[in-house]
Amino acid sequence: MLAYIVRRTFYALLVVLGVLFFLFVLFFAVTSPDDIARRAIGDKALPQVIQQWKHVHGYDRPLWPGPGHATDNLFVEHFERMLTFDLGRSDADNVPIARRIREGAGPSLLLTVPMFVFGLALSILVSLFVALFRETYIDRAGVLISVLLMSIPMLLYIIFGQFLLSKVLRWFPLSGFDPEPAVVARFLALPVVIAVLSSLGSSVRFYRTLFVEEIYKDYVRTARAKGAGEFRILQGHVLRNALIPIMTDVVMTIPFLFTGSLLLEAAFGIPGLGSLVVDAINANDFSTLRAMVFLGSLLFIVGQVLTDVSYTIVDPRIRLK
Amino acid sequence: MTAHRLLALADGPLAGAAFGNIIVACLLALAVATFWYCRKNEIWWQALVEVFSRRRFSVLVLSLYVALALADSVSWVGGGGGEADGVLSHEARSLVDRFFSGSTEKSYSSPLAAAEFYDKTPLVRSRGHLLGTNILGQDVLYMTVKGARVALLIGGLTSLIAIPLALFFGMVAGYFGGRVDDLVFFVMSTLASMPSILLLIALIMVLGQSTVSVCVALGVTSWVSFCRLARGETMKIRELDYVVAARALGVSHAAILWRHVLPNLLHLVVISFVLLFSSLVLAEATLSWLGIGVSGSWGQMIAQAKDELSRDPIVWWNVAAAGVAVFVLLLAVNRIGDALRDVLDPRTLGEGR
């Protein structure tokens, strides 16, 4: 078990290095530091100011390691800094990126955690319900509705949700965010509803398939022959078995709770990490984008390791010695 | 920087007509080839017939979209009638362009209205427009129809990039194993571990914004999952008796891959293609909202129209037209995808999520 975790972690580290290399190629080799510098200061800056900026930010050094600058180059520095979580400063407004991420993580989590919890709970409930009534019109309608729901782009959910629920019916604030506990739920309610609804289709379809697949397995028949009721079978046997693939799916999404939701945050003005990315796009802030991609990958890789390890705990069939 | 130039070229003079036509021609050729292959292969033919009989309506809808996209892809220069639209003499116009020629108004008009929406002046087209016009007075039906080509281009071009890539690396890695497999798997893990939407954004920002670079970025982010699948299947196929026998007999690797492995992966290719397609169109819509999508796409129409719902009186036809168009297409594709999966392969794929 320990050996497996060590091996898995080592590989994960290798992948982190791979990601860093890819990012370097993307953000330094394809886009030159000159571009970054010009982007950062804007059109009012004089050439010497650009030079100065490049100097201050250390972009005026060689790109790749070479004779005479084996360590003093951007390539080595990129790895060094990223691996020590020195994410640097934003190209757009010079704010330390780490601080921006710390600030943004809170609102993002406030949005994504309820979104995730409600989404998961509701989709499991609905799919259990649909599976319980399999091969009736409820099941057929459920599948059809799921496909309908997943054929609608998120944009439309947002547009219509905002229009109908906020503007016409005045249930929720139109947009905005305030971390004050007294009011925070108001702002999050609508985005959470929209997110849950928009992800419901694909989740229900996926989970229903898993459940139905399990229902037709022999052990379910055994349980029936024992005298277990339909409900008990669903939750004691089917859910238990189907939870393993569901968990894989779920654990992989947990890291992304931190990266927030781009569209929702942008549309509802929630100052989370999703907004950070959207701002970075609009401001051509490459250093922030770079940091966010790195952070996202890191979380994903950690999530992957966790999934693999938790798999061995949850599924007795692959419990390792 | 050469990448920039290349993409710029593709999006520049060529983009309007020739480049798109080439892509569409490629896709069409591929579709015909697939059809021909199925025709000759009884199992495939039966599967196709089965899918068709189960999803007659969806297939019909999809065919309509494809037909519209094709009509918009056949374009040529000249033929007159374009002056009213401000089209220049050397610009190619498609069948669709010609059909809707002279339909531009000054600004908004609501569906089938005879006068402009705001200042109530009479329209150029006195019988009005079926779906109204947008802020620049363009016929919304026209814009919506043109979106079909863009959607199919996004799905098709990206698949053309992603699927061969995935198939090649998946097959090679699964078949040869060892170092090759390690390397491919490592690259896959690396790419897969970057959150796809962030990677997409990063790629588009670095490559610059154009139809081709959006497709390239989508391709880069979407090939991995299929590659993983192809690799796994190849590993299984490699152990099949007749493949082992063929190897023992000294048949070349290329021949084995081509004759034994590839045909056995084809059903995965077809299903992945369909599943990929809808996710690509959805991804493009997201990108459009962020302002880095493909021009002329439904996603962009929706993004442009999102504020119109707040107009008073409300302008709904733009967002409704694009929304319905994208919804119906995705619905048809998803339904066909479901049927295809049921028919071709109920097991290995699980759900394409």
Added chain:
Amino acid sequence: MSALLEVEGLTTTFPAGSERVPVLRDVSFQVRAGRCLALVGESGSGKSMTALSILRLVPRPGRVEAGSVRLDGRELTRLSVPDMRRVRGREVAMIFQEPMTSLNPVVSVGRQVVEAIELHEKVSQPAARERTLGLFRRVGIPDPEARFHSFPHQLSGGLKQRVMIAMALSVRPRVLLADEPTTALDVTVQAQILELLRELQAESGAAILLITHDFGVVNQLADDIAVMYAGRIVETGQRADVLRGALHPYTQGLLRALPGRAQSGERLLEIPGRMPSPKDVPAGCPFAPRCPEATPACTAWAPRFTEIGERRVACLLREDRGELG
């Protein structure tokens, strides 16, 4: 003495296209307490479906169309769902063919047996556990404490089948439906399991409906035999009678195909042809196309049951004999 389990006219159908096709047609038999009836036939003849129909566990969209199943005079087909649930496991238990897949892979085997007990009796957790351990001991599982926490994949096939038996016997059912309990096991284990079943039956006096296609198993366990073909019972009788002199040509064919019966120099015989699928069972005698003795009449009229002593057979050819006898 009246029978404990009486099945009469049981007909189960599945939809095929627009109509419903019977997979069981007019199945009738009786099992008395303390006796073991073997339901014999080729695979696909409807043996397992009979057991599932008795428990009302026919997978959807199949359903029991007609007939009655009486347990000690109580009509099971008309029980409410909750009442039926109380019958399952409690009064009629079932052992399945595939011990590999019939146990829940993610629940420990001990808990699965405990669940069977808890479903029917109000017992404390420790008591249920104790009983389970006792059952494990009884069915010959070595080191029951350790096995209690094992997961199915950690046990051998024989052990799993013993767990299944323990589960089936956990609340002392009066009828045990054993669906090919030994098919998936190797020969030595088969013998042990059969021995165990015989002991347990002797102890509890339960009625057993043994479903098998293996006359070896029949020989070891059964008191009576019912032969099924294409969803119908074609012959019933006491074991010895049937084995000694089968009346139905199908039974005769089955017995001839038995390896043990093959005399030196005599070729191992197989019944030519295949059993028809429920969809295209021919009119007249379903066995007629494969029957070596078939007459034109066989394809025209469906045979009725002929009683010959305590035996019954459904064959036109024997109808005369019945009249004669």
Added chain:
Amino acid sequence: MRKTASFPVALLATLLLCCLAGSNLACSNSPYEDADEQKKILYRAYAEPPKTLDPAVAYSTADQIIVAEVYDTLLEYHYFERPYRLVPGMATAVPSSESLPDGRVRYTFELRPGLAYAKDDCFGPGGSRSVLASDFVFALRRLADPLVASPVVEPFSHLVGFADFGKALEQRRSRDPAFAQLPVDQQYDVVGGFEGARATGERTVSITLSAAYPQILYWFAMNFASPVPPEAIRAYDGRDGRPDFSEHPVGSGPFHLSTYDKQSRMVLTKNPAYYGLQAAAGTAPGATFPDPDARATPADRAAAGARLPFLDRVEFRLEKENIPAFGKFLQGYYDVSGIARESFDKVISERGLSKEMQALGMSLSKSVVPAVYYIGFNMDDPVVGRKGGERSRLLRQAMSSSADVQEYLRLFANGRGILAHSPLPPGIFGYDEAYRNPFRGFDMTRAKELLAVAGYAGGIDPKTGQPLRLTFDVPDTSPEGRLRFQFWVNRWRQLGIDVVLDATNYNKFQEKVRDGAYQIFQWGWVADYPDPENFLFLLTTRMARSESGGPNSANFKHPEFDRLFSLMQARDNDDERKALITSMRSILEHERPWIELFHPEEYALIQGWVSHVRPPGISIPTVKYHDVEPKLRARQRQAWNQPILWPAFALVLVLALVIAPGIVTYYRERQ
């Protein structure tokens, strides 16, 4: 197994409970805490978070909405009077120029007594101190410091020794590492400051210019010359968890910044140390509500002579999208708002407020922004620029004649804006209402004729036989942006010219502009101060992008224009100056480096409970003049925001009706 027995039930129960609890918490659409309802708080939206709050650097509107309230200035603009007039702020009087030998000019500012900074920990815990003349000098020295990177070095370099001081600092720093470690105020003292800014007493600041530059006074009405306490620079260095000075302002203005969470919310709170609230201030013009003018409302009249500010707090909320922001305004959650294009027709009818809005008690304020939007030609370009000579000039004139501004404004700005005939907007000296630029009326026939004379008849380039191909480079890739720019392109295409819209993102655009690889672009300029010089300098050779990287992106280089400019610049607003401006205007009319598009008009909607709001035009602090009536506001908000709840019940009912029969049949079948 018994423990998991009720898992789905528990799940369902939790979900329902959470929904109930959530709906209880989320039952209001008010974005504010209910406790604040009765306070004198002004609610405003901002579209873009400030980049910096350092008064030496803050230049954008986004920065100035905070900086201008927190940092007080020596001079201010009169709140009502137009054309703009400077009045004393922290200074006791607006100084007049004093000519010195060798062409130098001196201004002497006398500080008002009782000026103090808002309480801040940089003065010791909870401390404060008086504003000293040396703080002004320190602030001016910071402008010269290259490390501060102030964007307004150019106008302040009129101060004697300003540029040399910066150079000296830089040299000393690179030579002497120990020096570079000193606090900046000490560094400035060691180098010795510069002659142009000297504190000649505790309350006297003397400014010396190397040559006449009357516009310098306007700069003293902006935040760049606001006093900065050196303590604050020392304390807020952004290291070891301390905030940076650019995010922790320390000023003497009417408000101080109490919350700065710029990605969502900023709060200004009344500064008790503000001199306007001190007894000594009396009727200081900058801290007293001015006498009413002709447009004054009864509320304005009642407020005349009152001490400023009225408000206890100003809440700013980030609203990146203007649709929801305007929606919230209509719900009563913002007090002042622009008008979203989408809602214009509901709000405005016949250039006045609609009946509906009037009924809600709102009022409308209109003003022309001192700004100009234009399409520029790159005059260095061989096709559209000066190298093409007469042919290119005619082409520019033709394209200018075909730009249909009225239609553009109607489509994209609801007609909010006036057609620009020259760079100068109304309200700026030199603006001539009667002037009609012959190439700025929309006239396609004229444009086609001009094009034909140029040699591009029907838009066909004789060299290639194909339509002339030009590129319109725009920095906006947003879907809406595309629509706007496409509008101009469509008009030119009607001339037969093949204009390609090249929408790149901002940095690629910058790259193109830098490389000179652009032909046509669109840009806007908002005045820093109300003087024609601030517009016309955009077309001088000295400011050309290709020469100095300046804001003259058209690279217009015209010696006669430059000569006239230098004459015009230093003059007071007299007839001679007007004549100079007219000559410059005719050069532009003929040469057409720009297609002047329009001067935007700003419409502000004001809720009935807000008083004294006037459009500022130039970005100057105005919040101190505003006042609100919280009681009225609370009443209105409640009336406007009754939620419509029946659809929720209907939905639940429909769901139940759809699902129930299924459940019933299911169980019946199972029996």
